[in-house]
Amino acid sequence: MTETALPQADLVGRRAAEILTRIEADPEFPAFEAATLEYSSDWQCFTGFPTIERWNLDADKGPLLAEGLCALALKAAVFELTGDERAAEVALPVPVDEMTHAMIAQPQLLARIAERTGFTLIHQTDQEHTDYTSGGYTHAAYRAAWNAEPPTRYWLDKAEVDRRLAILAAKYDSIGMGRSGREHSIDFAAA
Incomplete structure (x- = not known):
């Protein structure tokens, strides 16, 4: 299987900015x-x-919604320029990716907006990349799109996310929430 080459970040950025403007202008x-x-x-x-x-x-x-929209626009731009869904799953930071899930949970509205504005929604959990790193491709495309740095409050590098997840896991474990909230042994009847 041949991997699709990613388009130049400035081309992606230009198209992503146009897509985002059209999304936000939709009735x-x-x-x-x-x-x-x-x-x-x-x-x-x-x-x-x-x-x-x-x-x-x-x-x-609110600010995180804005960043999630940027992420969807970047992914849509890469897809438009490559026709490759896998290539369009560019690296995102975990919090921004979570916001895209909240947006995708509005399927009818988002589908109508996508149809009217002419973009393709790209998101498939088993293909997503939450390994964003500043200075990488997504960072360059974001800067090209909005002539600004992604806010580091939300655009966290993977290494920092991993460090924070270890801290959170220890805290969750200390209150009985195993595997970072994926299991617990609380007996609600006894409580």
């Missing part, structure tokens, strides 16, 4: 935004958003 974008942010009551992942230092759902959900 259903306000409803999509409201629905995505309302989903916040179900954001109970123990290993995504909690990697953000002093995570606060109320304060962070």
Whole structure:
């Protein structure tokens, strides 16, 4: 199997910026935004958003939505320029990837927006890459798109995410939440 070469970051960036502008101008974008942010009551992942230092759902959900939209636009741009879904799964940081899941949980709105604005939604869990590293391809494409640095509060390097996950796992274990919240031995009847 031949691996598709990634297009130049500046080409991806230019197209991603156009895609994002069209998404945000879509007449259903306000409803999509409201629905995505309302989903916040179900954001109970123990290993995504909690990697953000002093995570606060109320304060962070809006800025994180903006970063998730950037991520979807970057992936859509790579797909448009390559036609390759695997290549389009560019490296993302864990918290931003988690936000894309919240957006994808609004399938009807997002599908209609994608159809009207002409982008292809790319996300497949078994192909995603949460190994973002500043200075890498995704970082370069982001800078080309928005002429700015990705906010390091959300765009965490994989090594830092791994370090924080080890800290979180130890804390979760100390209160009986095994495997970072993937299991516990709480007997609710006895409690």
